[in-house]
Amino acid sequence: MPDPKRPELTTLRLLHGVASELVTEHDVEKIVQCVTDAGVAISGAAFGAFFYNEVEASGEAYRLYTLSGVDCEAFSKFPMPRNTDIFSPTFKGERIVRLDDVCADPSYGRNAPHTGMPEGHLPVRSYLAIPVFSTDGSVLGGLFFGHPEPGKFVEDLELIFKTLAAQAGIAIDNANLISQVNRELDAIKRAQIDSLRLAAIIESSDDAIISKNLNGIITSWNFGAEQIFGYRPEEVIGQSVTLLIPEEHIDEEPSIIGRIRQGQRVEHYETVRQRKDGSRVEISLTVSPIKDALGNIIGASKIARDISERKANEREIEAARAELAQANDLLERRVAARTKELSDAVAQIEEFSYTVSHDLRAPLRAMKTYSSVLLEEHAEMLVDHPDARDYLVRIQANSSKLDRMIADILAFGRVARDKVILHRVSLSELVRDVIAHHTPLRDEAIDIEIGRLEDVVAHEPSLSQIVSNLLSNAVKFVKQGEHAQIRIWTERCGDRVRLHFEDRGIGIDPAYQDRLFNMFERIHPDLPYEGTGVGLAIVRKATERMGGKVGVESDGITGSKFWVELKAP
Amino acid sequence: MHEQTILVVEDNEDDVFALRWALKKAKIRNPLQVATDGQVAVHYLDGHVAYSDREKYPLPSFIFLDLKLPYRNGFEVLAWVREQPHLNNIPVVILSGSDEERDHERARSLGVAAYLVKPAKVEQLQSALKLAGIDPIDD
Numbered sequence: 001m002p003d004p005k006r007p008e009l010t011t012l013r014l015l016h017g018v019a020s021e022l023v024t025e026h027d028v029e030k031i032v033q034c035v036t037d038a039g040v041a042i043s044g045a046a047f048g049a050f051f052y053n054e055v056e057a058s059g060e061a062y063r064l065y066t067l068s069g070v071d072c073e074a075f076s077k078f079p080m081p082r083n084t085d086i087f088s089p090t091f092k093g094e095r096i097v098r099l100d101d102v103c104a105d106p107s108y109g110r111n112a113p114h115t116g117m118p119e120g121h122l123p124v125r126s127y128l129a130i131p132v133f134s135t136d137g138s139v140l141g142g143l144f145f146g147h148p149e150p151g152k153f154v155e156d157l158e159l160i161f162k163t164l165a166a167q168a169g170i171a172i173d174n175a176n177l178i179s180q181v182n183r184e185l186d187a188i189k190r191a192q193i194d195s196l197r198l199a200a201i202i203e204s205s206d207d208a209i210i211s212k213n214l215n216g217i218i219t220s221w222n223f224g225a226e227q228i229f230g231y232r233p234e235e236v237i238g239q240s241v242t243l244l245i246p247e248e249h250i251d252e253e254p255s256i257i258g259r260i261r262q263g264q265r266v267e268h269y270e271t272v273r274q275r276k277d278g279s280r281v282e283i284s285l286t287v288s289p290i291k292d293a294l295g296n297i298i299g300a301s302k303i304a305r306d307i308s309e310r311k312a313n314e315r316e317i318e319a320a321r322a323e324l325a326q327a328n329d330l331l332e333r334r335v336a337a338r339t340k341e342l343s344d345a346v347a348q349i350e351e352f353s354y355t356v357s358h359d360l361r362a363p364l365r366a367m368k369t370y371s372s373v374l375l376e377e378h379a380e381m382l383v384d385h386p387d388a389r390d391y392l393v394r395i396q397a398n399s400s401k402l403d404r405m406i407a408d409i410l411a412f413g414r415v416a417r418d419k420v421i422l423h424r425v426s427l428s429e430l431v432r433d434v435i436a437h438h439t440p441l442r443d444e445a446i447d448i449e450i451g452r453l454e455d456v457v458a459h460e461p462s463l464s465q466i467v468s469n470l471l472s473n474a475v476k477f478v479k480q481g482e483h484a485q486i487r488i489w490t491e492r493c494g495d496r497v498r499l500h501f502e503d504r505g506i507g508i509d510p511a512y513q514d515r516l517f518n519m520f521e522r523i524h525p526d527l528p529y530e531g532t533g534v535g536l537a538i539v540r541k542a543t544e545r546m547g548g549k550v551g552v553e554s555d556g557i558t559g560s561k562f563w564v565e566l567k568a569p
Numbered sequence: 570m571h572e573q574t575i576l577v578v579e580d581n582e583d584d585v586f587a588l589r590w591a592l593k594k595a596k597i598r599n600p601l602q603v604a605t606d607g608q609v610a611v612h613y614l615d616g617h618v619a620y621s622d623r624e625k626y627p628l629p630s631f632i633f634l635d636l637k638l639p640y641r642n643g644f645e646v647l648a649w650v651r652e653q654p655h656l657n658n659i660p661v662v663i664l665s666g667s668d669e670e671r672d673h674e675r676a677r678s679l680g681v682a683a684y685l686v687k688p689a690k691v692e693q694l695q696s697a698l699k700l701a702g703i704d705p706i707d708d
Contacts, residue, residue: 361687366581
């Protein structure tokens, strides 16, 4: 409160109040407000302001201000004061400027585009501006005071304001220092927290994380390292890392350190280390250089992962693979041996068939020849011996029958072993051809109705065998006194063609149908239906070798329907 | 002029008998010489010591050749015959118990005049012998 009787006492009180507040205040904003307020009170100014330099983190300088005696509104419309002739002595820290009438000063109004105070500016006549210095001599800002009437600020005020400005400078310096210290402390705290977090991560890792200096001396040792190698941190820190390296791997360390010195990393290097108990542990090692703040390499961090289990698995897999390969090899050799055995057997069978066709048939031919000679050349002798003639006829019939059986077996052998090459075959032509070449089928009494016949994919000689066998059967197995009635046609079943042979013959009892296609299987008594029991076996074998199927449908009374299914072209 | 001789290379005497009988029925009356194995056939055709008498063992005008023979089989005999320029114009007809396709093929490749399967029919024999100009002679 100003005391009109003792103004110097009031001033002293105000200065003391400012001094005590500035000692405890560390907020720049509040400091400059306090100083500005005190200045207005001391000088009796109508209004006061403090403009101070603030440097942003980006390095760009700008000015903040506090006001006293007027609302902020009064200044908000105007640009910041610039280094005009009026303001520059203050911002440059040259001197205190005290003017009884600012409008009368020669430096006033030289601030293009302005020619004096901007319109609407607070009316200023008395003017007082004091620079505020930092302890290092730089200008922190300036205190500005004004009054609408001229000659309001006496000379004595200059000294008082010099003191006030000095106090303000120190307080701002202190506040800045404290906030800088606080910022640094914050940074240190954050770094500590980060470092604790990292330490926790390192400590909780299952991998061994070890640091060492460039001499290979262990400088840190996490829990993972303890678990893998069995040493407590106090047992190994300060020891050479070679403690962990088995003799046979000892030459690895110099090359690892060498790479680290060159700033290179060693990644996923698989090697062997030894535990405290001397046992070996297989690890995957990643070593990275550790640098100081200046970028100098001062050591290395090693991360070692226990890969014993993985390695053991790999070895197991490798062993299994080797075993498999060996088994495969053995199997292949066996297959090769078996294949050879089989092909030898096939060759033997072929040789056997050849022998059969030549040697077994020769005696039969002889029997037929001699019985024929007797019957033809000595017929007159046999006239009186009808029994003898009959025996000769029987010998001839039986030798013929045996010859047919041998021929059929040979035909079966051919069908079974001949190379089967499939191509498109015209069934229509093939069926007509078979009928034309088989005398028994050309009998006028035989009624063969040929329906629509689609082409098939087949081996022509095999298919001819099939058709002639099935047609011969249909002609042979007719009811007594009837003639053969046969119908042939094809039916498309997806990508297959089914060839049907339907007859009105004696039929096949369903009870025997499953045996019908077996070798030497004859389900009818010898007479009057003669056969070798090989024909249908040939049909089945030939069909199967062409990748087809064969079957029969019959009620055993009204005839049979045989079918052969082959691939459509 | 001597009658044209037919050489039969056949080891089985029953087959020789059958052929003789069939030829008789076919009214073929030419003289028959029989070689009972492949080696004998080659010796005969080559006029080897034992067969150098061409009066007794005349060079044949026609050969019936079995395939399965002792010492040298029919194919070997045939191959040998093909290498002899003076025998090259004699028709060789295979007369075999085998109707195997591979035998037919091999015989064809060696240039046989015909391939007959035993027992050969009278007409087959007659038409084969015609190749050498040997015809049936009626009584």
